[in-house]
Amino acid sequence: MSQLYFSPMLLGLCLLVAVAIAATALWRMSRPYAGPGFWMAGCWSLIGGIVFFIGFMVTGNPVLNVLGNAGQLAGEAIFLLGIFRFMGRPLPWWIVAASVGTMVAFNIHYWVYSGNSDFLMGVYSTIAGLLPMQAIWLLIKARNDTVTRPARLLVGLSLLVYSVVTLMRGALGYLDWWQGKPYQMPYESFSYLLPYNFAIPALVMGFIGVTLMTMQRILAQSERHAVEARQSAERFERLMSASTSGVAILRDKVITDANTGLEQLTGLNRDQLLGLPVSGLFSASSQVRLRGYLNQGGVRQQDLLAVHRDNGPFDCEITLSPIGNGESQSILELRDISHHKALENQLNQLATRDSLTGTLNRRAFDTGIRSEMERCQRYGHNLSFAVIDLDHFKRINDQYGHGTGDQVLVAFAECCRKNLRSTDLLARFGGEEFVILMVETDTAAAFQLLERIRDALAGLDIPGLPATHTVRFSAGLVHWQPGDPADPERLMRLADQALYSAKRSGRDQIVAEGQPRRQQPAEADE
Ligand SMILES: Nc1nc2c(ncn2[C@@H]2O[C@H](COP(=O)(O)OP(=O)(O)OP(=O)(O)O)[C@@H](O)[C@H]2O)c(=O)[nH]1
Incomplete structure (x- = not known):
């Protein structure tokens, strides 16, 4: 147990569990957004890696060491893939290939030669340290994305620290191998202190950063959606009031909204229109056809006889369009064509x-x-x-x-x-x-x-x-x-x-x- 002097690692583990829970919640809530699924999988992978490594330190079982390394490398690779997805770039599968390749080589060596090697540790760490470089470059390049800038900075710095520390670990591995030092158990080696005291916490900070980055983007997008929705509602209102046609929103054949055009055409005020069955706008002779149109869900430019409260029936043209959200809602547009009809009759009279x-x-x-x-x-x-x-x-x-x-x-x-x-x-x-x-x-x-x-x-x-x-x-x-x-x-x-x-x-x-x-x-x- 005395080997558990890697206290930052335990602290990192606690933080990582918190971030993993946050990332999981984010993933469940925000499926359409790119990234959270990667953060979630990366966090849990890294947690697995750390838990295995603690197990290795407590029991000395070498299998747990291998699993610990695998968990760390997988967590890192998934995390980096997530950054590419978040930035809308194609996924760099070379990262997966490099990580898997390294792990396979590491394991073959470990099991065939029954032990660890400083040289191989050097190679393993060099690759792990170089993997984040492209992602760091991407984060720097996205400087126009002002919304996520603070969190991006945190992610970039964390990845940089992770890279530098991991590369240093690799360099120490080569040095040990060059000087021919006897192989030490990981927890006795300074080269192991480096990653677990500095690299893992840096990766944890990175995960905190990407989670924040995602939340910033979601908030900014929902704010933009709210503004767009408000603008679109205003535009709709303006359109409704500017139209000389009568426009009504129907739900289950009852008027739930109406514009001033409809008030003028029917002589009914808004209060009288709201809640009125749409059949109340038309004369008795038009009821059968109207029912047909309503039952078929929509119709374009059909002539009917509407009724003005004071002036009686008048020729109108209606268009009925379903709104299409499965709530039996539709928009009714009603145009006064009595003038047009009178002309038509006159022309017909002249012609016949x-x-x-x-x-x-x-x-x-x-x-x-x-x-x-x-x-x-x-x-x-x-x-x-x-x-x-x-x-x-x-x-x-x-x-x-x-x-x-x-x-x-x-x-x-x-x-x-x-x-x-x-x-x-x-x-x-x-x-x-x-x-x-x-x-x-x-x-x-x-x-x-x-x-x-x-x-x-x-x-x-x-x-x-x-x-x-x-x-x-x-x-x-x-x-x-x-x-x-x-x-x-x-x-x-x-x-x-x-x-x-x-x-x-x-x-x-x-x-x-x-x-x-x-x-x-x-x-x-x-
Ligand atoms: N007032 C008026 N006269 C018309 C009109 N159209 C044709 N006429 C006249 O109707 C008259 C027809 O004369 P005729 O074809 O000789 O026929 P009629 O005098 O009735 O003799 P019969 O048919 O043989 O009994 C002509 O003088 C035409 O000018 C019209 O719109 N108004």
Whole structure:
């Protein structure tokens, strides 16, 4: 026991256990950071080495001496590898090769020649002393890393002391071998006092240094993350308040946050919005689609009808994006597109409607009749088609002016609209010529309908037109049923022929294609 005069070694051991515990805790807490795993493994290795060496001094068992040396060398190598990893450099595997090689050579010699040799001790110590040089250079080079500077200084100095002392030990080994001194037991040799009194404590200081260095980096990084998180939250807030769109954060389909844009769009204040189910922002007609979008988790630019508390429903476009943290959270963006929709309707109106009478124009009618014929073909419905031409319209223009002529056209279109069903199509083909498509209507019913229009027109009081002047029209009627060619041009041609026949027969009559004339000319209107 008297050999245990290596008191600094015991003190170093205590410190090392404390650092090993700290490094282990650091490793468990901070997996993404490079280094702590190495510090932990290095510390425990070194502790193992020292414990074995104490065992050797107490018992004199040479195996424990070998294990002690192995533990020290492994601890040192792992520690140095950790510095490379911490600095973001590739691991220098030559350090591992040199350490393992030295240990193998040392052991072969120890067991083959049954003893230790001062020369081999010299070689072993020289290698161990040179290993930290590259790591020391790395620590010096990283002078721009101001965050870890104090701890880096401590690590660098500790490694330097360790190197110098270990190299001195090596030199003493060579000297002993050169002078041919008899081999001494390690604890009797001054060359052993050096490492265990100075080199091991220096390595312990190094471990304290790297642990501090890691903590400094973690603290600096978490401070930077906190600043970044604050800045990003501020940016998000600014974005939310600057956006003219309504933005809401939803959790389980309930609004948990909303910007001022949404307050303006819905007329609800923040307190009313928070906690409101998102369905409360939309009209009843949009609820089914909204539920679909919410259930599918996200949607881009879909039109819905939102509701303003005071002004009622308005067209909006929504984008729903999942936030993606598995908490059923999503962001709803809502844009008012009522202005856009109004323009769209206006354009649509211009493209499909006759500007004077508001009836369909020819292009829209052509599209409509095709789809109606297809539908009737599919469901086995019949239909009737009429071409109507106002009689002596030129005279109205000539006698009462073009404006009155316009009024007559408008009044006629109005009369038709009042008598037609919503599924029927009415179009102005130009001038005073109109067409009507009557769905699920046979010839007899079509006759009745046209006569109703004729009677209604006759009874109308048209601005600019004397009450004595009755507006009349002629019409050509065609019936179509499933199985007939689904050809709108053919229908038009046949209806035109019937109209021509009506005009030729004295006007003010309805002639059905392929049928005898039904309507006799009325009395003279002028
Ligand atoms: N006021 C007005 N007149 C129009 C418009 N489009 C065409 N017209 C006029 O409608 C008249 C059509 O005359 P015609 O084709 O001779 O037909 P009509 O006088 O009705 O004679 P019939 O059809 O044979 O009974 C022309 O004088 C055109 O200038 C319009 O938008 N407004």
